[in-house]
Amino acid sequence: MVVQIAANWKLLQYTDIPCNNLAQRLKKARMLTGMSQVELAKKVGISRSVINEVEAGYRDKILRPTLLKLLTVLDKDILCDDYYRFVLDQEEKLKPLVEKYGLRKLARMIGIDASSLDHWKRGDYQISRRYFEDLKELKLL
Structure with missing residues (x-):
């Protein structure tokens, strides 16, 4: 019961994160999985620095192969705007x-x-x- 309450609290906490740009969408999608940048990088096979640069706003674009890797574990509806769906x-x-x-x-x-x-x-x-x-x-x- 306590674990479920904690999981629900985390979900509610992260629903307030805006999704106005790629940095915010990636961070929100990652946080909802409960993974750190390092864990996500290892799981999908990209460098942590790429994830960090996107989340920090230094990169405002990811290429399709990277997007496909991220979508193996992240929520498409959060990560992708109209452009990335296209x-x-x-x-x-x-x-x-x-x-x-x-x-x-x-x-x-x-x-x-x-x-x-x-x-x-x-x-x-x-x-x-x-x-x-x-x-x-x-x-x-």
């Missing part, structure tokens, strides 16, 4: 846009080179937040 499925989400508008036209619409868009569509590179926001602004997502 990144997880960017190939599937870009494919219909490229089919509808064509590679070159869509690239012109968002102001990038067609080869960059092709790399994003194939999953070779991760779309940047800036271009994700441009797609949203153009109401393409």
Whole structure:
């Protein structure tokens, strides 16, 4: 009973942590698991310094492979905002846009080179937040 009360208290305590940016979302998701930065790093196979830099706000971006590792133990609904949800499925989400508008036209619409868009569509590179926001602004997502 005491353990359950302590667990519930921890949950209530961490629900007040804001989720306005990646640093806050990662810290909240990690704290809800009860893991330290060191424990999380070991469990998912990334360095503690990466976790620390993100939580401290020194890094405002993580790459998809790191995100996938973190999501093996952290809550997707807390860790991922719209951008990171898109990144997880960017190939599937870009494919219909490229089919509808064509590679070159869509690239012109968002102001990038067609080869960059092709790399994003194939999953070779991760779309940047800036271009994700441009797609949203153009109401393409």
